[in-house]
Amino acid sequence: MADERDRIGVSYDVKPHAYDPETNPELFDGVPARRVLAFLIDLVILAIPLILVWLFFFAVGIVTLGLGFALFGLMPVVTLLWAAFYYGTTLGGPRSATIGMRALDIEMRTWYGAPSYFVLAVVHAGLFWVTTSVLTPLVLLVCFFNQRGRLLHDFLVGTVVINNPARVGTMRTGGPDRSTV
Template identity: 65%
Template sequence: MAASEPKRIGVSFEVKPHAYDPVTNPELFEGVVARRIVAFLIDFLILSLPVVFVSMFIFVIGIVTFGLGFFLYGLLWPGMVVWAIVYYGMTLGSASSATIGMRIMDIEMRTWYGAPAYFVLGAVHAVVFWITISAITPLVLVVCLFNERRRCLHDFLVGTIVINNVERAAALRTLHRPA
């Protein structure tokens, strides 16, 4: 290295291309929006059931302790947030890169360059989703109708993409293959 050249510090930045092309692989994106909505409803149910049971338990404890147990309701909201972040982080960070609802609907989440999701990405994806849905509700879903990869607003912000899983994509590919 010459003395006049800049010294490297060990950090490199390379822009990776999109891994999934909707023109060459349309089966990856077919029906993803509707399946995503149903998967969200399934996951919402899975997240809500333990909260409902804990709420009923706190109510019973409150009655038994003559009102002192009702103070536990103050811990319910932070507990719900932690439960949701852990749920999304653990399920999206699993080998299937999908929540339970997404597994039922045969879809999975990947990074835009094709890598599987991981715990932190799943947790951040959930947080960004809840923030964007709270701030600008209709735009979160409307965005997916106007791009080829059917990415929602929070997918763009976090750098993820939701596609059909390998089995569903293969089935759609054979279904659409000319005879």
């Protein structure tokens, strides 16, 4: 059977979960609460440039005696492009974390341990907004019914959010060295 598999170039091996909450509980300790705070930080970061664009469109509308107000029709497109860029470059970057996630020492990985990448990050963020819009924010309660604290969109794209190695290191040692304080 293995010879036939090699011949057609298809592997049937399923990768196991890289992060086990029973052997490494510190990876998941406090992650849901940190995700909420990280989301709020990222929401502010996303909103500030959009408010500036809105103000620019408003100023153009005033200067052009109302003709420039048509630019407000571009706001949904500008919003989607900005959000895709932000999530793709931060969540899909080398640290696999948005600015809010970095501030709170969490990161996103694939369920088998690989770092995130641009397309995965954009799809992940898009599914978050779609699932919470369509299924109400109550869908976020899913994290309380699984050991890894994964949300519905995490299951759909195969990701898991964990504490980053620096935070895990301080949790394993009992916190930062307080002897110098």
